[in-house]
Amino acid sequence: MxxxxxxxxxxxxxxxxxxxxxxxxxxxxxxxxxxxxxxxxxxxxxxxxxxxxxxxxxxxxxxxxxxxxxxxxxxxxxxxxxxxxxxxxxxxxxxxxxxxxxxxxxxxxxxxxxxxxxxxxxxxxxxxxxxxxxxxxxxxxxxxxxxxxxxxxxxxxxxxxxxxxxxxxxxxxxxxxxxxxxxxxxxxxxxxxxxxDVGWTRWRKLVYNACLNPVCAITGLDTGRLRLADGAIEGLVRPAMAEIIAAAKASGYELPETIATDMIEMDPLTMYLPPSMLSDVRKGNFIEYENILGEPLREGEKLGVPMPTLSVLYHLCQAIQWKNKELKGLVNVPPKGTFVA
Amino acid sequence: MxxxxxxxxxxxxxxxxxxxxxxxxxxxxxxxxxxxxxxxxxxxxxxxxxxxxxxxxxxxxxxxxxxxxxxxxxxxxxxxxxxxxxxxxxxxxxxxxxxxxxxxxxxxxxxxxxxxxxxxxxxxxxxxxxxxxxxxxxxxxxxxxxxxxxxxxxxxxxxxxxxxxxxxxxxxxxxxxxxxxxxxxxxxxxxxxxxxDVGWTRWRKLVYNACLNPVCAITGLDTGRLRLADGAIEGLVRPAMAEIIAAAKASGYELPETIATDMIEMDPLTMYLPPSMLSDVRKGNFIEYENILGEPLREGEKLGVPMPTLSVLYHLCQAIQWKNKELKGLVNVPPKGTFVA
CATH class of the missing domain: 3.40.50.720 (NAD(P)-binding Rossmann-like Domain)
Known part of the structure; x- marks a missing residue:
């Protein structure tokens, strides 16, 4: 010291x-x-x-x-x-x-x-x-x-x-x-x-962040409403979490068996809490999708773990980020009616 | 007559x-x-x-x-x-x-x-x-x-x-x-x-409708911007179209080899046209996701065709529809802070 x-x-x-x-x-x-x-x-x-x-x-x-x-x-x-x-x-x-x-x-x-x-x-x-x-x-x-x-x-x-x-x-x-x-x-x-064990702690938090964050940001639903909405937990959140858990395992980190349910039920339902990525979308901020979604996706794929759900969520976040980049003048969009080769 | x-x-x-x-x-x-x-x-x-x-x-x-x-x-x-x-x-x-x-x-x-x-x-x-x-x-x-x-x-x-x-x-x-x-x-x-051959014509149109429609509706991007946005065509649209083409084939309908590219390039890029589902989202209308996305997904899955991209798009559309149903008073959302078993 x-x-x-x-x-x-x-x-x-x-x-x-x-x-x-x-x-x-x-x-x-x-x-x-x-x-x-x-x-x-x-x-x-x-x-x-x-x-x-x-x-x-x-x-x-x-x-x-x-x-x-x-x-x-x-x-x-x-x-x-x-x-x-x-x-x-x-x-x-x-x-x-x-x-x-x-x-x-x-x-x-x-x-x-x-x-x-x-x-x-x-x-x-x-x-x-x-x-x-x-x-x-x-x-x-x-x-x-x-x-x-x-x-x-x-x-x-x-x-x-x-x-x-x-x-x-x-x-x-x-x-x-x-x-x-x-x-x-x-x-x-x-x-x-x-x-x-920093890696274990980070993968553990990704079960929430890489899954609930993008699904809420993309749909505009907070974590409480997501649990009420037809099919969102079983059709989106659990498949995404299963992919993260498998990628964590392939990376050497065994997460607890109850982790998916624990994370899904972490926010009290009727608090209707927006995860940070949804808050960022609502405020017009850029979203941290590369580190919390892109990196685990790339790690998992590198290790041969199938990540089809995360891949779609990742590319949707990328497109949503691009839309915000257009609003902030960071990408070039040709004027309407011009010829683009 | x-x-x-x-x-x-x-x-x-x-x-x-x-x-x-x-x-x-x-x-x-x-x-x-x-x-x-x-x-x-x-x-x-x-x-x-x-x-x-x-x-x-x-x-x-x-x-x-x-x-x-x-x-x-x-x-x-x-x-x-x-x-x-x-x-x-x-x-x-x-x-x-x-x-x-x-x-x-x-x-x-x-x-x-x-x-x-x-x-x-x-x-x-x-x-x-x-x-x-x-x-x-x-x-x-x-x-x-x-x-x-x-x-x-x-x-x-x-x-x-x-x-x-x-x-x-x-x-x-x-x-x-x-x-x-x-x-x-x-x-x-x-x-x-x-x-x-009504089936062939309907599957053919689904290559556009089941893929570009939901991706544009979910991301808020028109078909022109989607082609400009990082990774959206290769990461989302082509994988989704490949699944529709495979499901069509499994259903007995062989679509032309160029169909994906034809559909992607159908709308002139700088016209920045919103597909109907994006227009509906913008107007606050309900979206036709069950018939143009849910049914081909269920047909493909019934025939053993892997449809991971369409499955995610489908469930995201379902969640977005639910959000609209809440706005129109068609679903029950418990008041904030109440206990939900």
């Missing part, structure tokens, strides 16, 4: 980032700088308003520093941890590596990815081969109801463990993960635990 | 129905009664305005009679033909049989279904076992831009042939179909031809 007060950068000032910053700063061990975008002005001037099942009511809470872009580290300073809680939209620039790059000091900064999906560490390990990269899998239920106003309805449970970096010693990676867990838990308001 | 001036009922007063009524009444052989719904008042009072590649510009055109519900035949009168051009939404009442029932005289009325999909004759043959039922497959390009205002951009080409009714003589069915073709073509403004 470093002797100076650890220096932490949280990249992403939405609900998950705000609660992460709050947990870490509550430890008393750290100074947290948070990078906000759309809510920067509001958070810098007035702080966050937080209604939280873990932290109670807070008004005007602000971490040590609020900035509106990832700072470039200079003059021998460095961040001990750069925690990335942004959406990870692999098919839309900037990449996570490019985004956090200015704040990462080679060999010194531990990178923590509190993000969904598979293989998200690969571009980071390629860009920062001398840095420890940690996996954070979060089960928090929180949203930013208005800019700067965070509602947390479901406790923050965070599983943290190292993504294996072949250039580094496993013991150092483990130490960094334990250091992070200790810091994140020190305030005593949350459950953050060390997670040795 | 009947000696009296043939009496024809057209059920459905939208674009296809209006053009059908115009073609038939132009023959001079018939009196057409048309059943209008949303545009009834406008059509009865002022007639149709028609801009048509086949018929030119017409203002205030009206068939012999305009009514707002299917008339009940009484006192020995009967319709020689009842032509149904409504949407055929199999999972939402009323059924086509119930809709046209009051106007059908057993053993006398020839029923003509100018509607998409497979097995649409089955409920009709069950309800009217002594009646001839004809298949009409239309390749018209027409829409009702405003109530009563019909735009026809693409010629009306109609293929008509008998659905086999085991209770009747094939020769009588053929005669009725030829009678219809002759009447429909007599005005000289359209191409209507006798089609002996």
């Amino acid at each position: 470093s002797e100076h007060k650890a220096s932490v950068l949280v990249v992403g000032g939405g609900s998950v980032g705000a609660i992460a910053a709050l947990n870490i700063e509550s430890s008393g061990r750290t100074a947290v700088t948070i990078v906000c975008r759309s809510n920067f002005q509001i958070v810098r001037d007035g702080g966050y308003s937080i209604e939280s099942c873990d932290h109670g009511s807070l008004r005007g809470w602000r971490p040590s520093d609020v900035v509106n872009k990832v700072p470039r580290v200079v003059d021998g300073a460095h961040f001990d941890f750069v925690i990335c809680v942004t959406k990870n939209v692999a098919d839309v620039p900037p990449s996570v590596s490019d985004l956090i790059g200015p704040a990462v000091t080679p060999g010194k900064t531990t990178i923590v990815l509190i993000q969904n999906g598979l293989n998200i560490e690969k571009p980071l390990l390629a860009a920062f081969p001398q840095n420890i990269v940690l996996s954070g899998v979060s089960l928090i239920g929180a949203n930013e109801a208005e800019p700067g106003f965070i509602q947390q309805d479901f406790p923050d449970t965070l599983y943290v463990g190292p993504f294996r970096n072949a250039n580094l010693a496993p013991a150092d990676e483990k130490l960094a993960a334990e250091d992070f867990v200790s810091m994140y838990s020190a305030g005593g308001k949350t459950q953050c635990s060390y997670n040795a | 009947s000696e009296h001036k043939a009496s024809v009922l057209v059920v459905g007063g939208g674009s296809v129905g209006a053009i059908a009524a115009l073609n038939i009444e132009s023959s001079g052989r018939t009196a057409v009664t048309i059943v209008c719904r949303s545009n009834f008042q406008i059509v009865r009072d002022g007639g149709y305005s028609i801009e048509s590649c086949d018929h030119g510009s017409l203002r205030g055109w009206r068939p012999s009679d305009v009514v707002n519900k299917v008339p009940r035949v009484v006192d020995g009168a009967h319709f020689d033909f009842v032509i149904c051009v409504t949407k055929n939404v199999a999972d939402v009442p009323p059924s086509v049989s119930d809709l046209i029932g009051p106007a059908v005289t057993p053993g006398k009325t020839t029923i003509v279904l100018i509607q998409n999909g497979l097995n649409i004759e089955k409920p009709l043959l069950a309800a009217f076992p002594q009646n001839i039922v004809l298949s009409g497959v239309s390749l018209i390009g027409a829409n009702e831009a405003e109530p009563g205002f019909i735009q026809q951009d693409f010629p009306d080409t109609l293929y008509v042939g008998p659905f086999r009714n085991a209770n009747l003589a094939p020769a009588d069915e053929k005669l009725a179909a030829e009678d219809f073709v002759s009447m429909y073509s007599a005005g000289g403004k359209t191409q209507c031809s006798y089609n002996a």
